[in-house]
Each structure stands twice: as structure tokens, then as C-alpha cells.
Amino acid sequence: MTMIKKLLTIVAIAALFASCTGEGGSKENSETSLSETIQTEIPVIALHEFDAKAGDFVDKEVYVEGIVDHVCKHGGKKLLLVSDEGDVHVESDTRFKDELVGSEVVITGLVTEFRVDESYCLKMEEDNIKSHSEGETDDELFDRKIAQIEYYRDSMNTAGVDHLSYYSLEYVSHVEKK
Amino acid sequence: MKKLRKWSRILHRDIGFFFIGATIIYGLSGIALNHMSDWNPNYSIDIDEFVTDIKLDKAGITDEKVLKLLDEVDNRKNYKKYYFPQEPYLKIFLKGGSTVYVNTKTGNGEKETLRKRAVFYQVNYLHYNPDAWWMWFSDIFAGALIFLAITSLFMVRGKKGAWGRGGIYTALGIIIPLIFLFFL
Numbered sequence: 001m002t003m004i005k006k007l008l009t010i011v012a013i014a015a016l017f018a019s020c021t022g023e024g025g026s027k028e029n030s031e032t033s034l035s036e037t038i039q040t041e042i043p044v045i046a047l048h049e050f051d052a053k054a055g056d057f058v059d060k061e062v063y064v065e066g067i068v069d070h071v072c073k074h075g076g077k078k079l080l081l082v083s084d085e086g087d088v089h090v091e092s093d094t095r096f097k098d099e100l101v102g103s104e105v106v107i108t109g110l111v112t113e114f115r116v117d118e119s120y121c122l123k124m125e126e127d128n129i130k131s132h133s134e135g136e137t138d139d140e141l142f143d144r145k146i147a148q149i150e151y152y153r154d155s156m157n158t159a160g161v162d163h164l165s166y167y168s169l170e171y172v173s174h175v176e177k178k
Numbered sequence: 179m180k181k182l183r184k185w186s187r188i189l190h191r192d193i194g195f196f197f198i199g200a201t202i203i204y205g206l207s208g209i210a211l212n213h214m215s216d217w218n219p220n221y222s223i224d225i226d227e228f229v230t231d232i233k234l235d236k237a238g239i240t241d242e243k244v245l246k247l248l249d250e251v252d253n254r255k256n257y258k259k260y261y262f263p264q265e266p267y268l269k270i271f272l273k274g275g276s277t278v279y280v281n282t283k284t285g286n287g288e289k290e291t292l293r294k295r296a297v298f299y300q301v302n303y304l305h306y307n308p309d310a311w312w313m314w315f316s317d318i319f320a321g322a323l324i325f326l327a328i329t330s331l332f333m334v335r336g337k338k339g340a341w342g343r344g345g346i347y348t349a350l351g352i353i354i355p356l357i358f359l360f361f362l
Contacts, residue, residue, distance in 0.1 A: 073220060084261050095308050101271060102272065102273075102275070103258060
């Protein structure tokens with residue numbers, strides 16, 4: 001009986017410790033206040049202009065406002081921010097809360113660029129053939145990747161450019177609009 | 179050797195007790211996440227179809243019309259936001275992650291109701307390292323598993339130990355992953 005009492009005391013102390021450190025220790029993305037976040041020197045990019053303007057702000061902080069369409073189910077470190085006119089992917093080192101889905105938020109993030117050029121297409125082509133020949137990917141995925149590579153090349157030819165830029169945001173903080 | 183056996187048993191027993199909870203958490207979430215292609219391990223999803231007469235086209239949309247639709251298909255208290263992902267579709271977000279899609283031309287719609295799976299949602303949440311503290315705890319747990327595996331070699335002597343039946347099981351446990359690695 002004394003043993004059980006001792007054990008319960010240890011569990012109670014551990015629970016108390018956990019409750020004290022739970023808030024401060026958490027690295028889950030939490031909301032900051034509007035006044036804390038909004039700084040006038042950081043530019044605001046409207047979602048419908050994001051693809052057109054993001055190139056001017058690569059590696060710089062911007063504000064983007066939209067509705068959280070979904071949070072990645074695999075780990076919760078990506079979310080899709082949407083509006084009627086556009087969308088942008090936001091990635092983070094830490095998790096987003098599931099409860100953010102459907103919320104209107106202002107996200108502060110660093111603009112990141114992902115470039116697709118001919119060398120990327122060749123590498124993708126090579127990897128696709130290799131993984132398919134080794135049986136790692138099925139016919140459906142193989143064909144889908146071929147179509148994707150074709151799409152990249154067609155897009156570059158149509159636009160007369162040697163690369164395509166895809167922009168996303170690296171999460172810094174967010175404010176939920178009420 | 180006698181001392182090593184004694185301490186292996188003591189530490190294996192006590193560390194084993196300590197990590198019973200973590201073992202169950204990672205065991206359950208491991209099974210759940212292994213079968214992600216067959217089911218959603220975090221949520222159960224119900225889809226209900228409906229048809230509405232409410233005019234919800236983009237030009238004439240108002241919050242009140244959306245709330246009126248929710249009175250029909252769900253509950254206006256659950257309303258969060260709406261947007262038009264592409265014409266003529268309207269997507270309405272509800273509290274708890276559920277959503278309503280409506281084809282505003284035809285009035286046909288679907289309500290997708292999400293419900294967190296009890297136990298699985300929580301263990302999967304922990305499996306994905308939600309927190310720096312948990313990451314350290316789970317690293318210690320992973321180290322402890324290696325320690326438990328090593329101490330198990332010294333716990334029992336004789337024909338049931340590492341030089342007898344235990345050794346055969348150990349060899350099988352190593353050979354099976356190697357077969358998968360090299361031949362499958």
C-alpha cells in the first residue's frame with residue numbers, strides 16, 4: 001500500500017511538472033496578437049497577386065492573408081492558404097493546429113522560390129525511368145510523371161523562358177482574424 | 179557475467195515498466211499509419227449529399243444565405259468561413275474541420291463531416307513529434323528500445339538464453355528484415 005502511495009506521489013509530481021512546462025515548451029505554431037505581428041515595413045501581398053509579385057520578395061518577409069483550406073494530414077507542417085482568386089502553400093518547421101482549417105489568417109512568411117528548368121526535367125526524367133525499371137513505381141505514376149515533365153517543358157516553351165518559378169512561404173508567424 | 183545478468187534483468191524490468199505507455203502509443207500509431215492508404219487514421223469521414231434551392235452564386239452570395247444553407251444541412255453555429263475554389267463551386271468551412279461543397283449552378287452539394295478517431299488521433303498526433311519536449315522523450319524511448327534489446331541477450335542463461343532458443347529467435351528477427359531488404 002505504501003508502495004502504491006509513493007508511486008501515486010511520483011505520478012502526481014510528474015503531472016504537475018508536465019502541466020507547468022506544457023505551454024512554454026510547446027513548439028506548435030501558435031497565434032500571436034495582431035498588434036505584435038503587423039509591422040508596416042513588411043509588405044502585404046494579396047493572394048491573387050502572389051505568383052506575379054513573389055519574385056520580387058524572395059527570401060524576404062511578407063504578409064499574406066487568406067483562409068486556411070487544409071493542413072497537411074502527414075505531420076501538419078504544411079498548409080494551403082486560399083482565397084477566391086488564388087492560393088499559396090505555407091511550410092513550417094513545426095506543426096500547425098488542425099483547428100486552423102477554415103480560419104481567416106494573416107501569415108507572416110519568407111518567400112521561397114522553387115525553380116524548374118531543363119536540368120531539373122532531365123533529372124526528373126532519369127529518376128522516373130530508373131524507379132520504374134526497378135519496380136519502385138507503377139505504370140500510373142510513371143505516366144503521370146512523364147505528363148508532368150511535358151507540362152513543364154511546354155510551359156517554358158510557351159512562355160519563352162528557360163525556367164519556371166514556383167513560390168511558396170516559409171512560415172514565421174500568423175494572426176487569426178476574428 | 180553474473181553481475182551483468184543481474185543488472186540486465188533489473189534495468190530491463192524497470193525501464194520496460196517505465197516505457198509501457200510509450201510502447202503502446204508507438205505500437206498503435208505505427209499500425210494506424212502503416213495503413214494510411216486504406217483509411218484515414220485520424221478522422222472518420224461521413225459524406226451526406228443534399229440539394230438546395232438557395233441561390234448561392236458568387237455574385238449574389240451573402241453570409242445570411244450561407245447560414246440559411248447550414249440551417250438546412252448542419253447548424254449555423256458551426257459556421258467558420260466560405261470561399262469559391264472555382265466557379266461554380268462554393269466551399270464552406272465548419273468548426274471541427276468539416277466542410278460543405280455546393281455546386282451553385284445545380285444546387286447539388288455534399289457535406290463532409292470529420293470526427294476525430296478516439297485514441298488513434300491522439301497517438302498519431304504524438305507519433306509526428308508535435309513538440310520539442312516530446313521529441314527528446316521519444317529519442318530517449320528509442321534509445322531505451324535498443325538498450326532493452328541488448329539487455330535481453332544477457333537476462334537468461336542456459337538453453338533458453340542467447341546461446342539457445344533465444345539466440346535462434348534473435349537470428350530470425352535479424353534475418354527477416356534482411357530478406358525484405360535484399361530480396362523483396
